[in-house]
Amino acid sequence: MIWRDGFFRVWQRNFFYFRKTWSVSLFWIVLEPLMYLGAIGYGLGSFVNNMEGQSFVDFYFPGLLCSTAMMVSFFEGTYSNYTKLTYQKLYSIIMIAPLNPDEIVYGELLWSTTKGLLGVIGVALVSFFFGLVDSWRILPALLVLLLTSWLFSCAAMVMISYAKNYDSFIFATSGLIVPMSLISGTYFPIETLPTAMKIVAYALPLSHSIHSVRMILSDSVNWTLGLHLGYLIIVSLVLMKWSVRRITARLYS
Template sequence: MKFKDCFVPPKITSRFLHVWQRNFLHYRKTWMVSLLWTCLEPLMYLGAIGYGLGSYVSNMGGHSYVEFFFPGILTSTAMMVAFFEGTYGCFAKLNFQKTYATIMMSPVSAEEIVVGEILWTASKGLFGACGVALVASFLGLVDSWRIFPVLLILFGVSWFFAGLAMIVTTWVRNYDAFIYYISGFIIPMSLVSGIYFPIEQLPNGIRHLTWLLPLTHAVSAVRGVLSVGFTWQAFAHVALILFIGWLCMNIAIWRVRNKLVR
């Protein structure tokens, strides 16, 4: 695969929707428990950090700390759900359950499998974000129509991390290897991307480096739209996320196709 191929639209038909449908039918059997556990951890963070530790912070640029923290935990939820589903879930389907190999016996192509799988993984990330937003609305943290475009942004964020997760999945050889990517990249990234505190508090060198992290752009876009609406900065952040999400999807297609088509 050449670098220029990352920009070429994949050759797919509507059959990728069957892959999404297959996953949805499986999810539907346990959706209540799955959604509960998906939302429980971020809601615990919202309570412990947003309301607990946040009670000791008087002002965050004209907002309470929990109002500052909420967009960050919303974005983090979409990222975590998508990345975990795209790694552990997809790894099982690729290597142990042989789900993708079985699907390849039908007219569905490797490209359609990847696009359908990323679409499903991004959908699960969106489901998690919607669950957190729904509970937060009862706490008075969602009081604007801007939450609807924010959910669309979070779907794009989930799409990017779903594609990234599928790339990782094609490289690892066992479940244990995922901890290196989670502990070495995902969690450290979440600590310095503006979720818990403004990145302006970081030293100059580190602050500039955080803009190389996709989560920084995602959090900035979500927080900006929820606070003041769409600005050119928010559009720039979203455009970057969508662009690298497109690249990750095409790379994931190339990697999975090499795994499935010998």
């Protein structure tokens, strides 16, 4: 009997490599969100008096955390995994050992999720010194961010199973990821959007992450949190199953 713990071993390989380069890797991951925090949160935000009863930077912070989770796990899940799948053929090599393709996929998903979460924790730690993190409520918020990282890791895995080359990820980033971060309530409330845009925003998963994290951090949790989380979980599960099916078919050539 060979345990189906292969996903953990795939995760271990990535963690092993990450340990060698973690300081540099995390520095660059955390730097970009912090620049946004400075320029948008504090810079532009200083001209805004009141956002739904909060300062702009307090309003913006949950959006920043969610976008970070999304960006980091999506990038890790696309560029790095696509390279392993195609140019390096690492997945085909792992398959030589007693590991099935689904274990490889789960391991990689777990890793890009981990990396997304590490990015978020990095940003949260630095923000702590700005006084943006001042309550235990960051802990339940991190669970939502974990879910967000998982969701976008799965989305990335589906992407790479269809991608023909690296350009696909550029299109996905400028055509989907960045626009999503603009209309999902990161910088302004979704309610101010025209109705058609509002529907689009709510169909996309990021808005539900941001809503959830904002609810938790501003201590205004209500029953709708369950709906938001349920939506995130369902989308993640669908994307995960989809990616497993695609990658498995591809690896058993």
